[in-house]
Amino acid sequence: MLIYVCLSSHGFGHAARQAAMLSHLHRLQPTWRLVVSSMVNPAFLTLVLRGVPLTQRTVRWDVGMLQEDALGSDQPATLHALEQLQVNLPRQLDEEVAWIRAQDDQVAVLGDIPPAAAELASRLQAPLIWMGNFGWDDIYEPLGGAFQCWSQQAREAYRRGSLLLRCPFSLAMNWQLPEVPLSLVTAEPRPLPADFGAALERDPRIKVMVGFGGLGLSLQPDLFRRWPEHLFLIAPSRTSSQHADAALPANVMVLPEQVRPLDVLPGCERHLGKPGFSSFCEAMSQQVGLHVVERQGFAEAEVLMMGLRRHADHHCLSREELEAGAWKLDQPLESASADALASDGAQMAAEALQTSLRSLLKQG
Template identity: 30%
Template sequence: MERPILYLAITNHGFGHATRTASIAATIQKLCPEVLLILVSTAPRWLLECYIEGDFIYRPRAFDLGVVQTDSLTMDKGATLEKLLYIKKHQNSLIASEVNFIRQNRVNLILADIPFLAPGFAKAANIPCWMMSNFGWDFIYRDWGGEFTAVADWISDWYSKCDRLFRLPFHEPMPAFNNITNVGLTGGSPRHSPDDLRSIWRITAPVEKTILLTFGGLGLQQIPYDNLQQFQDWQFLVFDQSAPDLPNLVKINDHKYRPVDFMPICGRVVSKPGYSTFSEATILGVPIVTIPREDFAEATFIVEGITDYNQHQIITASEFFQGTWNFLHELPQLAKQSQPIAKDGNETIAQAVINYCHTKDSR
């Protein structure tokens, strides 16, 4: 029996797509260690290793770009359009070089989150392409109008060639896809005991006064850290290495720790709208404080998702950037839906991949 080989193609945008794909890759590896994982991403290898404990092949390649950003909230549409048009012009050679690699490595299945050229690789290599996401890039770009409309149409056309979509919660309709399976929330699980975290990082504040500030891989330069002076007996945890040294600010500077590891000892997570952080916090039942993003269409669905299924506070940008953070003295609002949301996305997708690999073997 040949070893099943899975090629995971990851969108080149921030860290969220990389961490949610890596958490599913880790579940596949745990349930079926003989599957060989090839992770295709420009996210740093250490980030993927935070989620995947076993071996994998790392192929640093980018086939899309998401949105060109200077930080977590600032977008450069002009540069984004220029790069998309470059990819469109060179799509045939991009596909050809990757198909070569896929054939040489005898890949059985592509799982993509959610670079639009992946179905092109699969069609040329004559293997299936499955995808997973809560949004497509066609949806983001279409919302911007103008020259982006034609780009969105081109991307929708690629997505329509995908064999199966696992549609994550907090999703837009994703109409380009023809075969959709809805799944539960996905994400990593905490790896360290609360007592160990508290002693290693000297976290002494009670849970309700311990706040995680996390703004994804792109960070956020203008967090108003001065506000922390109003909360002397609280503790704030950040992964931002450029943050100032303050007595009540704990800077997590060891790559083996992830935001999800600290969530169980925090009373709230303060974050931009991002699927991975919101999903992990909702799985663990940790309230979210967030600032809506007006110019990123996906954000509306993500904010709606936590409003429905998690305790939450939706604050304005001016409350966050110019205010005194009084919102921390208020209680979060309760979830609107009484029914809990499904939390088994990792297992559902992993099991489908493993079943496919096994039936392929027995044919």
């Protein structure tokens, strides 16, 4: 069996949750071949999927929303990119169909969550399963205008699936499909390199993970210096854009290349960042307080913030507060209004995928 994952190129969060699920799926079905097809940075995929044998295919299946930075979207550029994708998709589909058929194996398509996965599955006459907390139909529809046709096209594609693995903090995804609701979808922290872990343990400062997704966000170094009793941890991919013209403050530490943000969260008290599905799942699973900068113009952000207030101790920040350094790290967290969520969503998804594919293949 070949599992072909059409993975959104929109951001790192889709890749992180699929890595968590595929790790469980590989343990359940070690003989199944796993293929991840996306434009997400291959080095990031290798990092999050370490220990899982797979093939990577470099294909752009969707556009998502092009962004000015981690908190702002570029609608005109997104519309232009959607039109260009429509030009490129027929050739890409031909190439991937030919490659998959050459593998001479049963195939199933998993979409997270490019609408074009529906056409790929149709061409292959393969089962199609969706996994996500939103579809691009839900994102484009509120934008109106030229986005309406893209929203409708996406919704029609999503309805061609056989199952939806619905992640928490989800939008409507009104696709008229059977569903399996999931809890938090997250991997487990890995042990830290000995020297790095020992250095963190010796450091008496309060640890804060800073994460604004793959694009990062330009924050002035002096903002970190306002919090000398805190040690801020940042991913290495962010240093080039965030601090290109200035030395890192003494209270900012770059993670080693082989360390994921998730791996240091057990030693952190707070997480500072934007609304993000995987960031929320990882921080909530480790009981880390979330300081989240509110984001406008992206429908997913609203349901993420609702989930934050219900299920995590938190602070909500405006962009003005972020850029002024008013991060509330010295204040008690606002308490969640409801119980914490379980953290076994990746295992649930892998088991549901296995069960569904066995059933569909028997029917076929």
